[in-house]
């Protein structure tokens with residue numbers, strides 16, 4: 465499998481590791497070095513499959529030094545950002561600061577932010593806007609909980625989050641947007657959505673993007689799946705025509721396992 469192609473649109477697969485609140489800066493550097501060595505040994509082609517990590521804020525300066533010092537092709541981003549740029553917002557981190565650390569991406573609306581910190585779609589929309597203001601690519605996370613899944617309302621619920629989190633933004637502003645579909649019931653639980661479930665939702669998200677914006681925008685937007693992704697299931701999940709990558713939590717803390725996930729094409733061939 466190469467880039468997902470539809471007409472003129474190539475969507476380079478993206479494998480992203482969200483370290484969550486794990487790895488202090490020294491541990492983070494060790495993990496990133498090991499990941500880089502493992503991928504180098506495997507002759508990983510970063511043009512073919514992009515690899516990104518999302519360390520805690522306190523690791524980002526060290527990650528920047530390592531990536532720039534060693535010329536790594538692994539890119540990185542922040543797990544969150546403020547909707548504000550500066551001022552009396554104790555504990556918040558501005559997109560401006562993240563841009564100065566050469567972050568490529570910023571996660572917005574991860575389900576743990578939405579549930580633990582009660583972040584609304586409206587706040588997520590403002591965070592998407594803040595990311596764009598600072599030339600960070602937003603990776604917008606959406607996905608249903610177990611109740612919505614069991615009641616069969618999962619598609620409607622997730623698309624409502626999508627619309628709410630992108631309200632009033634136009635497609636020029638959103639160029640490069642990445643959407644991560646993460647069913648909350650599959651995060652850190654070992655429960656993984658089946659490849660058909662991931663594909664069903666990714667297709668619905670793409671269709672909705674085509675209604676909200678242009679068909680070209682919908683076809684160019686990468687849609688990832690997240691929720692208990694491992695090297696043993698990634699190839700099947702990414703087999704869906706609309707699934708362009710994975711947002712990996714727990715398994716991204718093990719360099720060899722995460723490298724295997726990034727090498728999902730080889731894994732598919734060897735099975």
Ligand SMILES: O=C[C@H](O)COP(=O)(O)O
Nearest residue numbers: 482651652691692713714
């Ligand atoms: O951001 C990553 C997701 O929350 C998935 O986490 P997980 O792979 O540990 O289930």
